[in-house]
Amino acid sequence: MLFKGVHLKGIRAGKITLAFRKWQKASVKKGSLLNTSVGLLGIDNIETVNENDITDKDAQQAGFTDKKQLLKSFPHNHEGEIFKISLHYHSEDPRIKLREQAELSDQQLEEVRTKLKRLDQYSKNGPWTNQVLLSINDHPHLPAAGIANLTGFEKEWLKINIRKLKNMGLTISHMIGYELSPLGNEYLNKLTGSKNKK
Structure with missing residues (x-):
């Protein structure tokens, strides 16, 4: 699960608490830790959502201006379900x-x-x-x-x-x-x- 540098900085600062991905199947699990360039990220929850259920507030919590910008971040012509992932900064990279x-x-x-x-x-x-x-x-x-x-x-x-x-x-x-x-x-x-x- 890859993140842009600006989003990693937001997660570390506690400003970003959500991520959205369009996948065929989930590539992370609840309770797992991800190694990133800013340290370990903890996955608090993961669930599938419909596009209509995503709000502008959700998008802002994921580091985007609004829902429209978030949806544009998904790969074009990429099939799969939308996953809503709750996460937090856990610790420095051991x-x-x-x-x-x-x-x-x-x-x-x-x-x-x-x-x-x-x-x-x-x-x-x-x-x-x-x-x-x-x-x-x-x-x-x-x-x-x-x-x-x-x-x-x-x-x-x-x-x-x-x-x-x-x-x-x-x-x-x-x-x-x-x-x-x-x-x-x-x-x-x-x-x-x-x-x-x-």
Whole structure:
């Protein structure tokens, strides 16, 4: 579930408490948390509504001027039901604190290795985590298409799986490309036994 930056800022400030989406089926659940660029968002409720039931006040609570502007935000010729989602700002993104960790104990190192090994084992493309981490380290800010050329993995598959590395605190996503976090650098330091470039 994606949000425009202006809406994320409104949610964080408590000014926006609703979101509307047109989906074939709901992609979020009541009680779940969403990772966004401003932190975690909590989903309080989700329900289907008819277009006629949406009011200007609803639209304003979703960050739009009025109902007309809200309806224009839905993709053209996109079939599905309209979902009304109540939400709130929950907390800072816990991955930020995690990724800034610059030291790993032997136990923490083993935990990271175990998680990465599991990602490799369940991948349809076989082992990939170390190869991708090394590629990001050697080519910071290289977009997914460039990493795909280096590694031979498909671009869209890479985007999804690099997100898994981000969720572990090992990488940082930028407008263009990726880089290793301090935690990711420390993991490679331990892995290679040498100081890794930042």
